[in-house]
Amino acid sequence: MLIQAIHHLPKNNYAFIVNDKEVEIRIQTGPEVKKVEIIYGDKYDWDSTVSQLDMTVLGRDELFTYWYCRLYCPAKRITYGFKVYGPDQVIWVKETGYTSEPIEGHRELFDFPWVHVSDALTISDWVRDAVFYQIFPDRFANGDTSNDPTNLTPWDSPPTPTSFYGGDLQGIIDKLDYLSELGINAIYLTPIFTAPSNHKYDTVDYKTIDPHFGDLSTLKKLVNACHNRGIKVILDAVFNHIGWYSPQFQDVLKHGNQSKFADWFNISDFPLRTHPNPNYECFGFVASMPKLNTTNPEVKEFLLDIAEYWIKEANIDGWRLDVANEIDHQFWRDFRRRVKAIKPDAYIVGEIMFFAGPWLQGDQFDGVMNYRLTEALIDYVAEGKIDSKEFTHQLNKVLFYYQRSAMLGNLNLLDSHDTPRFLTRCKGNKKLFKLAAMLMFSLPGAPCIYYGDEIGMEGGHDPDCRRGMIWNKAKQDGELLDWYRRLIAVRRNHPAFSRGDIEVLNLGNLAAWKRWWQGEEYLVLANPSL
């Protein structure tokens, strides 16, 4: 038996709360293991409570088999060990190591000391059932030409890093019939606060809507109109950095270390310079996006107040957190507390492109933008770099590395304003693109459609992936639009896909998984190379 393949340590993705009397326990073993039993009991009454249960296979990848079980904990505490059956050997796995001797007593075992639902990651119903639509406001629809920037780029021309198209919040309001008909029930807007760029990730004033997009009343009107249609709205919280032209950074540029905002940033020395590299912390090395010192209580309060303000003022339903992993954990803990205090079902989803476990323990985010799944779909469907078996392996990793509710709280995406369009990655092959979309809709995590994907828009790397939305029906791909409408309808009508459990299967050259929920069960099969 590959004893070294066995891995388990309590909490994180290996032991977590399901509900007030139930925990899920997982263990990783080598592929040769045929059976795993869990031996468990209440450590304060071990002898009369010790029980055992067979564990179930959660999934497999190229190296490991992942097992799980759910344990009912009447006294809210569980101490446990494992009995692992190899081909020619049985071993017991304890916190202190591996033995060939049966477990006696609980001293060396693993412990889940108390089930506190307050520590669990719980996902709001609306998030589990959400189908998101991501809008880059300058490029979606121009509903009010009176607020257009000067020197507009014609709607159908290719974007440059600095072009403006005139899209705005009124444009979105005008297109709500389209979105309702599509069937989505949540919108994610990239930044809308006052900022000089077209993407507005260089905020100048977090408390005003960019005048080219509208104003507070336009946003309220948009949110109300959405809510009336059962559509939730989340905004983009760009709290990692502020814009060069913000009054705070301008003050530091002007007054140097005498500025009352000097401690809002991390500056190596004065005066500020931008060449060869900035002498202050930035997003990446982008001088126009100075990083905020979120460990300064004044900065923290400034930002948390903004997080509350837009919920209270415009009744938005949550926040997508830009560059979320470069801000301190303590900031996000306070962010969660403040946001959930005024809107308990608000959605908090972080932009993290790598493993995000440390942010998904119940104290910070509800989910992350699931770029690991995006990449697996690109490799599998768009670029054919991995086969069905390898894809299910990647999928199992994504599923195993997070606790179950984080999986349901993630935002799944084929592409975004930061990546080439998926259809373009497929070199325009609609069959592949449709397959990828179907897979995304059938997996745990809220699917997020990047505006225009549903009508066949193409585009390479930023800024090409940010073209003006095609509203001319003759130029929209009706077949794709119909496909998306069907996918959305299936997902929204069959909670097995949004709320259900998942089991990834091994079916020869097909990627396959089951989803089930309250008596309904579906089997999803795929092979892009057939």
Place this chain on the structure above:
Amino acid sequence: MLIQAIHHLPKNNYAFIVNDKEVEIRIQTGPEVKKVEIIYGDKYDWDSTVSQLDMTVLGRDELFTYWYCRLYCPAKRITYGFKVYGPDQVIWVKETGYTSEPIEGHRELFDFPWVHVSDALTISDWVRDAVFYQIFPDRFANGDTSNDPTNLTPWDSPPTPTSFYGGDLQGIIDKLDYLSELGINAIYLTPIFTAPSNHKYDTVDYKTIDPHFGDLSTLKKLVNACHNRGIKVILDAVFNHIGWYSPQFQDVLKHGNQSKFADWFNISDFPLRTHPNPNYECFGFVASMPKLNTTNPEVKEFLLDIAEYWIKEANIDGWRLDVANEIDHQFWRDFRRRVKAIKPDAYIVGEIMFFAGPWLQGDQFDGVMNYRLTEALIDYVAEGKIDSKEFTHQLNKVLFYYQRSAMLGNLNLLDSHDTPRFLTRCKGNKKLFKLAAMLMFSLPGAPCIYYGDEIGMEGGHDPDCRRGMIWNKAKQDGELLDWYRRLIAVRRNHPAFSRGDIEVLNLGNLAAWKRWWQGEEYLVLANPSL
């Protein structure tokens, strides 16, 4: 190569902050691996920053080799992968899996997105340098007979669960010369607040000193006298449960679900009953210790106020947290915030007998009572169940499973009021006992001497381990006392033992480790069977 033996995921004990520009990265491999390199760079400037470095062996156990390195991060962010050299194969380890292809670019690698020292676990200097002395006040010294309970048990008689001996805070004050001479520089007192039992884990009033122990002025006098001698004082925070005779629980007993304290507890149904089991949550099944509902904001505020009160009022230096793992994480996060706000170098140490990683991430505790080390020392030294090799394996597990600062913040102990005395476990064999003490003093983590261990007191399971302190010099073991004085002096004079790095060595039938700090280096060798 045993590819399945390889394990790494960012944060927790695998990737953590050392200081504002340095992170430590660790990886686990099989024992056959001869070399590991880390390939790392800044993902925003990958091509011109990518570098590589050989990793160092941190330790080995029966199954794994543990490697580490420290990476300097000028831009405060590091993305990385590993190159692992097996006997006949080289593989690259990425977040997405294992390949035989060299790493190109950073997309699939591991990421430590930003070094925020505010998220790091940092241990106060005094804690790293501390030698603790644990006192069970009823049994240490009776300095004020006027506050004695009635029906005292004679000081030299064996304890029963209900016997009182008359020890008090004045007694401790009277014995400070003894403690100073011993050389300790920190005291941990088991509970001293008003409670009916002799152990006082059944609190009635958290804001008054038990009248049999003294009063607020006695505590202040004790803390001042200690501080004047350079001795810190921490108290026992029994916040998991309250006592049956507390006014809060009495009110619920009297008024049932009409009590304003009904939500302070988790009660299944009314009226309360205690047989066959309590119908309310308790510590274990102990009806006289009803568990507090620490997720109730009123209860939380009540307890956090107490945590602050004794720091402000009596200037204590920290808290030992009773049954710490059965209280919710959110409570402890707020506890840390409130305590550190008024005393930044306060010590917060949790009683957790199992793996405590989830509490040692920087947001909750500074350390835990290191019972896993205690158990390894019992098995190795006292009971001879494991040999030197197995002991170093257990030690390596303890060292690897926590990040480095947690290791220095742990409280190491041979025994306590909850376990048999170590000398008794050694069946009175002083040579073994002296060895165990030496090992404890030479390892990372603050050693904690349970009162009387240093003069050879014996005692089996509770209550026998809680005998009255022997003050008659003729009955004290002078050889042991001298041994302890020397151990304490060596540790306090040579920071390699308190602040230094550690490397556990493989030296045949000896357990061995190096400790070093600023040019000083020591080698510790042991074998209890020689």
